[in-house]
Amino acid sequence: MSFLSLFQFDFIVRSFEAGMILAVVAPVVGMFLVVRRYSLLADSLAHVSLLGVALSLFFNIPIFFGALTTSLLAAVGMEKLRRDGYVLGEAIIALFLSSSLAISIVIMSLSHRLNANLLSYLFGSLSTVSSLDVIVLFVLGIVALFFLLFFYRELFIFSLDEDLAKVSGVRVRLLSACFMALAALTVTASLQMVGVLLIGALMVVPVLAAMQFHRGFKTTLSLSVFFSLLSVFIGFFLSYSFDIASGGAIVIVAVLFFLVTYSFNRFFVNFAFRKPLN
């Protein structure tokens, strides 16, 4: 079956649309996480979302609502702990990641019927995307891009130096809270497609590949989106051509892009074009 002929099926069109929207939003949010050295935040929020999914299945409430509520609460909690300054930033992420996973496992063991449903969220699947999921993602994409458009400079200074941002008149706490909420929303909305274990990679790996070009912020952001779109596109094609898990295929392609750009940077830019030392 040719690649184009895949698009005669509605569910494939839906999953392609969802994947493309996600490919734009994920690295945009991920860029600010990476430069703030908060790369693992997305992973942590994804694990908290899994707890939300477990609770939703256990209490029979809408899954998106449950996952979003828990990840928003966790985002607020993590930011509060970070600001208080009594626990190191990376340790806060580890704390939330492992504790939410532990509670999820306990809930799973209490109700064995949840296991299969819950496990499907670990790796995700593009083929299960509904029309509602696409609409939710589209709205998320618009919100994320408008947020970036209106608060780009504030986010940039905030990422560079928090004190500098405050003295520039940026309302740092409000901006940080909004950004964390956006990160939580992005993770929750993409949970079903990419899965708990891989959403962090989609947000971070294209950014790392783009950073190997050593360019400015806007160029790096644009390159991140470019690598992410390519990864989703190629990963989507591989997923349907070889009947492999979509999340895994997409992330493997993104990692390959990183390896290529990293190698190019190391061996060509740093080695071949470097002036010899006298």
Add this chain to the structure above:
Amino acid sequence: MSEINHSIVSVENIGFSYGTDAVLKNITFDIEKGDYVGIVGSNGSGKTTLLKILLGLTVPVEGSVKLFGTPLEEFREWNQIGYVPQNVFRGDLNFPATVSEVVESGHLQAGGKDLFRFGACDVVMNALKRAGIEHLHKKRIGELSGGERQRVFIARALVSNPLLLVLDEPTTGIDTTTEEMFYDFLDELHRSGITILLVSHDLEAIARQVKTVLCLNRRLVCYGSPANLQNPEILKAMYGTEKNILHHEHKH
């Protein structure tokens, strides 16, 4: 903007402590328009804490601060203040930003319209020119030397045409020649009408450069002419031991 007829910075009876350890006590002073003030003191004398209180980054335990006549809690005109922090990168030279982008971030009033502009605008180029680094505008910030980076952050502070420039240990980690050029540049800025507040541990440079010194040792030791730094009693009150300034060639 209307002519300012009040102090640019007004500090009254500021006190700060970490638990029971008093870091600052009863600090009161005013900085007038056109002044060039150097805050000096030993490590742990409260220099950086005082600066952070003045900029609203730390809340004092007691006392009040006014910026341009407005209580700090109500102050919103941050474009009137240019701030150059110490070691802004904290060693992360991989941060993906060009010189233009860093300087542009000091011009917040223009909103978010610049997201799709990749070159440097006129305002940014003028600030870079003023700092003497317009040729670096396309460079990545991590590629620059310590002295060049300091100038970038000064250009960033200047881009909003501030009335007050605040610098925290600006010459840390830069060589002597660059340091001299840097102080000459600050002189130029001061002559152009900018009020400067500088924190430094370098007594000799401060004695040479500024119009007013603020000597600190958790309390205000003295606030006045740099000639005070020749007074052994004042130096003893600041450092607890005898200390001499070898070369004092005051420029003002």
